[in-house]
Amino acid sequence: MNSKSDICFAAEPALGKLAKWLRILGFDTSYEPGFSVEKAMDSGRKKRILLTRTERVRNGKLSQEFIFITSNHPFEQLKEVIHTLGIVYTDTRPFSRCIRCNTRIQSVDKDSVQGNVPDYIWQTCDMFQTCGRCRRIYWPGSHTERSRDIIMRLFDRNEKR
Numbered sequence: 001m002n003s004k005s006d007i008c009f010a011a012e013p014a015l016g017k018l019a020k021w022l023r024i025l026g027f028d029t030s031y032e033p034g035f036s037v038e039k040a041m042d043s044g045r046k047k048r049i050l051l052t053r054t055e056r057v058r059n060g061k062l063s064q065e066f067i068f069i070t071s072n073h074p075f076e077q078l079k080e081v082i083h084t085l086g087i088v089y090t091d092t093r094p095f096s097r098c099i100r101c102n103t104r105i106q107s108v109d110k111d112s113v114q115g116n117v118p119d120y121i122w123q124t125c126d127m128f129q130t131c132g133r134c135r136r137i138y139w140p141g142s143h144t145e146r147s148r149d150i151i152m153r154l155f156d157r158n159e160k161r
């Protein structure tokens, strides 16, 4: 089955916040400082959907699939992507990917992160996840709650966990 949760993106440097949000939703999203439209236009070396704000990409002949983003606001940009592709909430896997480096994060034993997170966090949280690549540690903190609210708003969902 071809699931929308397998969609991959490549974002232009101007769309960093959008890229971060797509990662929060669990989508494989490349976002690199060295990215250039020229490289992206160099045809389909990757099966990624290019997210662009560059007019000449829209007007040019690009073999790669792309979405031209019109809004200046990350939340609206995210809506553009979601609506264009018909992504629904069940296609997303929120908080499953490292926001910094795009790698899937994995649950780890609480004891293994002691000393690597602030003491009060270690004492009050029981669930930790780490990125195997950059070693960043994640836990369900206030930022996650705020992000979850934004995701619910994005998909017009009212329930809260």
Ligand SMILES: [Zn+2]
Pocket: 098, 099, 100, 101, 102, 103, 131, 132, 133, 134, 135, 136
């Ligand atoms: Zn990482």
